[in-house]
Amino acid sequence: MRIRFRFAKTGKVRFTSHRDVARLWERALRRAELPVASTQGFSPRPKVHFGLALPTGHESLGEYLDVDLREPECASVDPAELPQLLTPLLPAGLTVEAAALVDRPGPSLQEAVTSCSWRIEVPGADLAELTAAVERLLAAPEAWVTRERKGRPVTDDIRPAVAMLAIAGSLPPDRLEPGVVLEAELATQPRGVRPSELLAALEPPHQEGRVCRTHQWIALDGARREPLPAPTTWAPHAQARAS
Amino acid sequence: MTSIWPQLEPILPKVARPARYIGLEDGSVQPHHDPRKVSWLLLYPDTYEIGLPNQGLQILYEILNERDDALAERSYAPWVDLEAELRSRGLPLFSVDTHRPAGEFDLLAFNLSAELVYTNVLNCIDLAGVPVRAAARRPEHPLVLAGGHCTYNPEPLADFLDAVVLGDGEEVVAEITEVVRDWKASGRTDGSREGVLRALARVPGVYVPSLYDVAYDGPRLVAVTPRFADVPDRVEKRTIADLADWPYPRRQLVPLTEVVHDRLNVEVFRGCTRGCRFCQAGMITRPVRERPAEQVRTMVAEGLRRTGYDEVALTSLSTADFSGIEEVVRAVVDDPVNGQQTSVSLPSLRVDAFTVGIAAQLQRARRTGLTFAPEAGTWRMRQVINKLIREQDLYDAVDAAFSQGWRRMKLYFLTGLPTETDEDTLGIAELGRNCVEIGRRHTRSASVTLSVGGFVPKPFTPFQWFGQNTVPELHRKVGLLRDDLRRHRSVQLKWHDPKATLVEGLTSRGDRRLGPVIEDVWRQAGTFQEWSERFRLDLWLDALARAGLDPDWYVHRHRTEDEVLPWDHLSAGLHKDFLWQDWRDALDEVGLEDCRWTPCYDCGACTGYSIEHIVASATPPAGGSQGTGQDLAAESSTPVQLLARPPQARPAQAGAR
Structure with a gap:
């Protein structure tokens, strides 16, 4: 099951890089104890897909992130509750605006x-x-x-x-x-x-x-x-x- | 002025890695400034990436912010690009928490972890708008303090520091806060600076360099004596008796951008009595104080939950020696919430198969490289430095590691050690080759990296009298290893720049006459000297020449027993005659046991301060021979000789091998 998040990046936190934001999200998702799916293999990584990189120093009101959740644990996750759950787990200025289920066969955000x-x-x-x-x-x-x-x-x-x-x-x-x-x-x-x-x-x-x-x-x-x-x-x- | 953020904001897009300067870390605070509160700016004089993880700074940050009468913010050395922007706009150094000018704090407190940052200390003071020389400061200027391991010889920085704190900071920051609070309440009137420094000198553990006279006879130091009766002849370090009383940091800072040691760090014990003679940290942090295993478990579980990290390091000077290690490891691995994805690292692995077994339980995923520190290439040399690892211990450890899936080993060595011969140096290459051979039995891609550093003798170690190897001699030794390993592509050799080793040696055992040298190098823009791309030996040699000082005299000369050392008026608790005896024993190739499990040999650290080791178990940790001496006689073909002392009851022997 894939969930798409829309978030804003405003204020001081705009000076973090695209890579920094990815790591901030990974930690926030772990803190929220969401059942994030992992890649297989020697060093498993969470299945998280970011959209177009935002140049360091630029703000945004429309950033996106897709997260794959594990079946069947994801059944208990209500996307509508996720913005409120995740925003306090992210630094000030990264604000989760919306979250919704997406159909899996769509193209990646970058494409x-x-x-x-x-x-x-x-x-x-x-x-x-x-x-x-x-x-x-x-x-x-x-x-x-x-x-x-x-x-x-x-x-x-x-x-x-x-x-x-x-x-x-x-x-x-x-x-x-x-x-x-x-x-x-x-x-x-x-x-x-x-x-x-x-x-x-x-x-x-x-x-x-x-x-x-x-x-x-x-x-x-x-x-x-x-x-x-x-x-x-x-x-x-x-x-x-x-x- | 409260915050320079509006001025800073337009500059940050022009500098590298601007996230270094924004603060906002989880665990950080935005303290409320109030004239009645004592405001501390805790500075780490290196980049944010190096400084942020520093545990000492984070511990004090929390302790001070918990007080009603104090607050603390943090600052790190701005990289040269931001420094240039700040200077061109007349902007000062600032805190990362509220972006307040550094000069507005009551105290600038530096963490000194390495000597090569000394010029950065001056640069930070100057960027704060404070005179770099302590004598030029007025009551409106902050007090400039320093703590950390380098403060056991702060003399090269004596001209620039108002006060220096020796030892553990947890308790003494409260006493300093009270002295400064009174000074503020009295209005910081003209001439009051001398008074507050006198009051600080009466706080145990606080050294005020300006209150001492230094006498020389030609190049020789004759005496460092207090100028007033209420100033102590000798400043003793501070030691907290029980780590269990200080479960800090409770809220470890989680940076927004990548830093070194980017993981949860939980200190499992402080101090070490292995007695490695080259190791200043092991000597100055005695005695051993273990955190209760239960508290470690709680700090790990809560820390992981709060931070979202998927890695925790159990930190200490030798974590496999922690008597609760197996219990803690089992708890982390079995934790249903964290266990499956959390990896645990032991930053300082002991060299034995038992330790590798522990590591295997911990790093179930991402098993790439392991690091060991045999430190010297031959058994003879390891007896001299009292790092009593048998070759077989290393081979067992390496065999265990390769057989359990690791493919790369990194081995740390020192060269330029006392009594070192070319045979000892080449022993490093031989160990490396043998380790690769062991690895090849398990994997064709086995590789070993040998990392070789030039030895720098440090104050308050048995080697403090030893004349450091010269730069050409260190180059020659590295050359021997390179030639020897030329045809072994599976053994990689890395080495530290011997030129930087020279400057480290200069500043680690220097005296107050080096003050003008450090200032000179700083004025020639010689900052970030610990960064190889910024290091400039020529600046140091030119400055020494201008000051009429001879680097050979400071660095390469052997000291004699009767010589007054620049740090003799300071104390880490160690008796000087204990250190001298240990130095003689080193030259005689005689090892010394770990006193956690054997009778006391009275180094002074416990007896002098009426404190004791806090070790949960009377049994030495299982496996290995390193330093404990316990099972050496049983199996080693070269049994370690122990110091003659009356036979006494020994604690139970280690069972598991």
Whole structure:
């Protein structure tokens, strides 16, 4: 039996790595004494499947995790109770928003997700200048960026990956300097484009401040939906826990 | 200022492993600061990954936060990337718990576990915005303290530390808190710093370097004498009588990011009387104090449940000697909740088949590598260092391990030991080859790693008079082993950098004249010297030359019996004449029994403090011969010679072999 969790990663805990979060989950699942299935063999590992890695330092309101439970012990597990059970067993800022049974034959989270929505803070940016830069990028047929891959520079066109890009407003007043907030939807196939690459592709290039992944999207029968919808109450709850 | 988090937050994306700096560990607290409370910042002067698991720091963190009149937070040395960002923005060192500036605490208390971190201590003090030299501090500055094993010779750091604590910290932190509380209540007025230091010097176990005069005659140290009548001539270490009274940490910190020893750690006993002559930890932590087996079981079960770890280490200097070991092992293995998935590790395996049997019960899964520490390559050499393992003990242990599914052995050795000959050094390679041969009977992929470290003589050991091997001599010995093992690909050789060994030797037995050297190296950006990629011998040699000091005199010279040692005004309870006799016995290749199971030879640790070993069983642990001497005469072809003493009733012999 597979259970899918949706969780948020906000506040100080955003500085943990993808690997750190995996280990935090493994410990929390053990503390909750859930009957997590294990791999066979010499060194058994819990059967836990993570979605797309979130860059260290970025926040998220939509992270996912699939956990396989052992038959028949899993019969006593009620997914609806799991968010309340697990959130206190995770560090402050990792908040379990929802849990539900999933059909086993689906593709893995990594394969299923086709794009992510981002909220990108650009400290120090001027609203008019950035608005113009965004318009230029959207009007351009291509947008080349150079990144380092295995120690070598690789240049490619990220314009096809930019599904949406818009100005969302000004930075919240508690930030050290004023600036602008962008909203973007970036494709994850064939490779995940990072918000920093998007800002590097702007003319002139910009540097990101705080970044939050607000949604991950999967395509199903031509429609776009989230791997697990968030309960309607999530936003204020997650924000309150953010430090 | 209460928290620098808002300033820190935009910097963290620019530095490596930012999770080091965020706190939030399960078990951590966000203490309420109140001017009436004494605030401690407990610092480990190395990276978070190395420092977080330190049990001493975690124990004091809990004990202090349980008090009404104190609070404690933690800090670790920021890596060079964050340090550069902090300095360029004028930001201070901070606590990881509430991100409060370090300079706002009443006490900065350092844990000193290794000498090579000394320049990091200065760097942390400076980053806190506090003058690095104690003499330059004013009443508004925190008191800078240090504890931990290196404080048995704190003289190289004497210029920088306000006070030093010797021995177990559990009780003395309360007494220090009270002294500092009174100082705060009096308003920390101008000139009051001298007063609080005088008051601290009256607390047993606390050494205040600035209250002592040091006299030299040429290069020789003549005397270290107190400047005032109420300051003790000799500072004695603190020792808690019974570990059962201190079941800490109750809430071990669970880090968010990976650290060393990332598992539940339960200390099963403190102290060791095996009497290995090179081992400072075994000498300075006497006597043996075992935790009751029942308490160990409870701490393991509750700790696993609370933390979610799937591994627990039973820690001590030689865990197979714990008299409740079989009982505890059975309890962990049989626990229906944890037993199936929990692995138990014994960080210091004794070299014998019995211990391997215990390990086999414990590590049912993930049976990859085992580590033993024979320490020397020949029986003669092991008699000198009093690590009385027969070759057959090692071969039995290795045979048992390979036959039970382990495929890799790691063997720890020291080279540069007193009286060591090339035959002794090459004995290391021979042991390695023989172990591989034994392993091949069980698995074709058998491999053995020999890890060789250069020996550094330490204060309060019988080898404190020994002149350390030079860097070229250590290189030559490593070269002998490399040549000898060149054609044996199943035996891997690893060795520590002899150049770092030189600096360790310098700081471990140095005196106050090394203060300017340490400061000089720090000012040349010589931090994180224990990290091989950051270690710079040239900085140390240049600084020594500028200070007019000779490294040979400090490191490579044999000391004489009548020489005043820089730590003679401090005491770990050990009589100096006991240590000198043990040094003579070492040179005569005479072993000494473990006094847990044989009559007392009056080293001073028990008698001086009116305390005793706390051992649950009068019977030595089963199996092996290491140090106990009990079953050596029965089977060994080379029986250990024991010190002449009047025959007395011996406790019952070990039954199981």
